[in-house]
Amino acid sequence: MTLFIGLMSGTSMDAVDAALVDLTGDNVNMLASAGLPIQPALRGELLDLCHGAASTLERVARLDVALGRLFATAVQTLLGRAGIDPSQVTAIGSHGQTVYHQPLGTSPTSVQLGDPNLIAELTGITTVADFRRRDIAAGGQGAPLVPAFHRAVFHTSETERVVLNIGGIANITVLPRASGQPVTGFDTGPGNALMDAWSMEHLGTPRDDDGFWAASGTIHEPLLAALLNDPYFALPPPKSTGREYFHPDWLRKVLRHGGMEALQPQDIQATLCELTAASITQAIAAFAPDARQVLVCGGGVHNPTLVQRLRSLSKDYEVVSTAAYGIDPDWVEAIAFAWLAKQTLENKPGNLPSVTGARRAVALGGVYRA
Ligand SMILES: Nc1ncnc2c1ncn2[C@@H]1O[C@H](COP(=O)(O)OP(=O)(O)O)[C@@H](O)[C@H]1O
Ligand SMILES: [Mg+2]
Structure with missing residues (x-):
């Protein structure tokens, strides 16, 4: 050994x-x-x-x-x-x-x-x-530094795969079928960090367990559009970000500018969950349009509300845990x-x-x- x-x-x-x-x-x-x-x-x-x-x-x-x-x-x-x-x-x-x-x-x-x-x-x-x-x-x-490892363990010549890690920030690794093709990957934006912060602020718990709270709210489309309007999402890779950028003040600024501070906290949580799902989906559509499998790891895989949103936003690929391919997502x-x-x-x-x-x-x- x-x-x-x-x-x-x-x-x-x-x-x-x-x-x-x-x-x-x-x-x-x-x-x-x-x-x-x-x-x-x-x-x-x-x-x-x-x-x-x-x-x-x-x-x-x-x-x-x-x-x-x-x-x-x-x-x-x-x-x-x-x-x-x-x-x-x-x-x-x-x-x-x-x-x-x-x-x-x-x-x-x-x-x-x-x-x-x-x-x-x-x-x-x-x-x-x-x-x-x-x-x-x-x-x-x-x-991100994990893509070389992702390639070593998850690459297959059968289909193009994306490895999606949903931690505080979310990142993807795109593994083309041909091993000669370059692997790409980048931080897509927020993962769980904003949802965690919002539930800490309003529920007093460090996370929204199983995304129950997000599921109880309604996605607020104008807020979602305003959040997705942040220039980071349109930046071409290579790019990386952190929680010092996508932090609660970033959200508060958008809420203030849009006069949306009076929205219900659970609707904001639903919208933050959608922001994570939508920004990931957009990134995959733009940089891995041929992907047929998205292998998910990181704590976000345990949030069924988030995973369900990922599945509904695109039918181009299946969304599965890395556990299905031999590695525990945690x-x-x-x-x-x-x-x-x-x-x-x-x-x-x-x-x-x-x-x-x-x-x-x-x-x-x-x-x-x-
Ligand atoms: N059952 C769950 N329901 C909702 N969110 C969860 C659940 N389990 C884990 N998470 C989320 O996963 C996060 C931890 O993910 P992790 O991959 O450890 O992130 P990091 O790499 O940033 O530490 C938690 O902060 C929480 O947001
Ligand atoms: Mg962790």
Whole structure:
């Protein structure tokens, strides 16, 4: 066995996901998983930071340490559960918690917290981290980075497929049938983040369970049109975004401009759900018109209201969970970072220039030896 651990904590900031994966040869076989919830106090501080609240260097440094320790704990929990000794694990791939992502402008960068020095030291396992900035340094968006992994596990010459990850932000990977054809992929816009924020604000729960609340409302077409009018949706790829762009203030601004502040909260939730479904559907229609299968992963796959809207908005393809193709949808991203760590240690590229816009394919991340 060639064991790797992938650590992922996405834009939803719901949990730290840890996956133990056997990557012998070309195999991808998840042996164990552990999800460590991010406690509300820490989540609150991270959300503040992401949403541009005044932050001090002291706070950033403190959160970097807190997350490094939390990631190490997630690894220890995982290994305890699997009955595996750290010495049996080749490396950890740690994505880190994104608190800033700005791939455009004069100082393009992406900042992930969760000190890899601490992870390596506390677990005794070599840790690969800071994947995104190398791609940005090579002229790319630094995102999405999962498409190379998606290609490795989900490509088929039988039909064109799209892999759709619905986390806080949603992203697609387009896998053409011919392996010579370039793989493309980009962030389509909001996934669950806005729906989460709106339900936090009005229901006091961090998510709209099973999309019940959204289903109780009515889609408000003028609001939907105003939201879809944001220039991000029409931008050609490569493109990537984050929750600091599609955050509650973005919604509030549109509501204010349109004089729609008095809409019922559940109708706004229904419209936010539709925004996610419609922006994804538009992106697939524009950039993967030949796709016949859409494989869904990420937490959004558990929201039946959202999945039902995706199915009704287009009949061109079937919408199925990645579980139907052998990978649990909750662990695809974490497994991808285990895979990316292996690529890095083998000095193989992790980015796809056709996706990120980088000048070249490059091995990503820094290596923190055990
Ligand atoms: N049963 C459910 N009903 C509605 N939404 C859900 C459900 N399960 C998960 N989610 C959504 O999935 C999100 C977590 O998805 P995840 O893939 O972990 O995102 P990220 O990669 O951004 O952390 C939650 O914040 C929530 O919005
Ligand atoms: Mg998550």
